[in-house]
Amino acid sequence: MSQFVFIKNLLAVFALSVLISACSSSRKSSGRVDGPPPSLSKPTPEKKKPEEKKETAKAPFNVPAFAKDVKKPVYNIALFAPLYLDSAFAGSNDIPGRTMPRYVLPGLEFYEGAQLALDSLQQQGYSLKVNVYDSKARQSVGSLIRSKALDGIDLIIGAVANPELKELSDFAREKEINFVSATFPNDAGINNNPFLFISNSTLKTHCEALHNYVQEAFANKNIVLFRRNTTFESRLAADFKNSYDKMESNKKSRIREVVWNEGTTPEEISKYLLTDKPNIIIVTALDEAGAKSLMKKLSVSATTYPLQIFGMPTWDVFKLKEPELKGLQVYYTSPYYNDRTDNYSRYIHDYFRKTYKARPSDMAFKGFDLTYYFVRLLKNNGVYFNGAVGTAPRVITNFNFQPVYLKDGENTPSYFENKNIFVIQKGDSADTKMNK
Template identity: 80%
Template sequence: MNHLVSIKHLLSGLALLVLISSCSSTRKSTSKVDGPPPSLSKPKPEKKPEDNKKEAAKAPFNVPAFGKEVKKASYNIAFFAPLYLDSVFANSTEIPGRTMPRYVLPGLEFYEGAQLALDTLQQLGYNLKVTVYDSKARQSVSSLIRSKALDETDLILGAVSNPELKELSDFAKSKEINFVSGTYPNDGGISDNPFLYISNSTLKTHCDALQNYIQDAFTNKNIVLFRRNTAFETRLAADFKASYEKMESTRKSRIREVVWNEATTPEEISKYLLTDRTNAVIITALDEAGAKSMLRKLSVSAATYPLQIFGMPTWDVIKLKEPEFKGLQVYYSSPYFNDKTDYYSRYISDYFRRVYKARPSDMAFKGFDLTYYFIKLLYSNGVYFNSMVSNAPKVITNYNFLPVYLKEGEQTPSYFENKNIYIIQKGDSADIKMNK
């Protein structure tokens, strides 16, 4: 992407002087979208624009706020992304070297997608006051909270990690504001906030999905989990085994756990493989070096043993171009899949081609998707849309937000998490979705 064009577009839209001085700005449409997609519908006018609060007989999920109907003529949205503007423009408003630092790009691209969603919705008649905050600005999230700048917010959308995730979560809980965490694959230690939505599913959810898929996909299988002797991978192995124990199926096969290291030979690995059935191999390495090291060891056995290899969600960006990987059937899990053929994706791609002279990144698609999805929910159902999330129409990818109860016997969710996980096979030219 032409990020020099992108940052100029960003700065013009955020009212540069205000943004740099206070790390926030009211969002304005930054460039004309040549008409929203004709298939998108305008919001239905509210008969009563003033707040209308009704207590339900029984609040959904045992959260009293969720039993209220709060609809407004205009909604206040707080949008957080790690833009690092104070760092990039520490000495001037010019980009040093005319090249954006790599650490800026994910947050910038997520914002660009969200910006297009906001522009589109506003042209459709959605009355929104959107304030964009740089979560990595000198003015911290905690200071924003103390200044009461967020007190009138109706929805928080954020591409943030800790400590900002925890700070925003605590604030959202105290003010009963729904907060959507868009990109962080972790609950950040949060265990008591039913107003939190985790879109980028946790690793435990990935483990559940992979284990269930393997058990169901192969009737006659030998499941072997290879992990290294680290606390992190040991915990992942425990999650897989817990998922196995929880699964109620007469067809399930036990998971054999093997500890490996760089000195482990292909011959030692082959002792755990069988020739007469599918060997479903799970590798818990999240890093590319570890993943490829294990794949090289397995490639020696590929001609003798039928292998189906399952890796972690971080494998989505790993390229397997080396000759030794040719012919290996490798899969990974992901909460997000976009073949870029749907209507919205083509709309986004056309916009980016015209405005940025480049293709949108996956982060840009995610920014558009989440922003459009949740603001449609907000406008259709009011501030407390929580009971309707499971019925919300798809935009680009499918979401399945379900309540998570971390404490035994709890009646109130610890948070809501996207439980929709795709199993994806890595391909030479494009990855292939294996499940619905």
């Protein structure tokens, strides 16, 4: 990517407060209908009818704010991205070494995608005031909140991690502002904020979706879950067990759990495999070294036992180039899939090619997709669009935001989470989506 075209855009971000305005008009019609002439006879007094008690409309998701119809001529939006401007420029407009640091690019491309969405919405007549903030600037999120710089915001979109995620979530809950966590795959311990949207689904959601997929996709199967003896992987295994217990189906197959380590031999692994059924292998390792170590052990049995290996969302970046891994059928889960053939994706691709002489990354598509999706909800449904989020049309990918209740008996969501999980098969040149 052309580094210096990016630099030009970065400099503008320091004081970016984009006022997007458009003229709109509304016309009210009124008419008068002549009624019958008044009666000259003395009217008969009407008997008073007992007053009917009107039922109070129930607020969506039992959150009083969500029942409010708040629409504005101009909406105020805060966009947060990790741009690292202070580090990248080191007190001047020149980048040390004249090379853009790699750690800057994900946040920068997210911002570029979001800005492109805002430009597109501007052309459609949206009236927005957008403030862009560097979540890794010297002026912290906490100081922005204390200075009241974020007061009056109608929507927050943030590609942030902790501690910024928790700070923005607490602020959003207090001020009753919808906050979209765009990229962090975790709830950061948040369990009481119905104004929070988690776009990058939690691992618990991935486990449930993967379990349901393998149970439904294979009629006759041998499901074996391989985990290491760690607290983290034990918790993931428990999530799969909980999904099994919740699933109501007389065709579901039990999950056999195997604890493995580097000393586990291929012969020991083969004891859990069958020759007459598809062996559905679920691997809870998130790290590449651990995942590939187990796959190499499994590859020894691949010629004898039919194997389908399913892994975690972190596997999307793995390159299976090792000779032992050739020919293995390997799958992973993802909350985001883009084959880049739709009109929006082609528009983004053409813009980046013309402007930067480069291809946009997934972060650019996500920035565009989420910004367009939620700002359109804001414009069409008002500040509290939460009741309509389940029916909002897609932009690029399919989102399925559902309320999450972390505590038994809760009436108010802990947060909203994207429950749409894709199962994707890894390929030599391109990955393939397996489910809708």
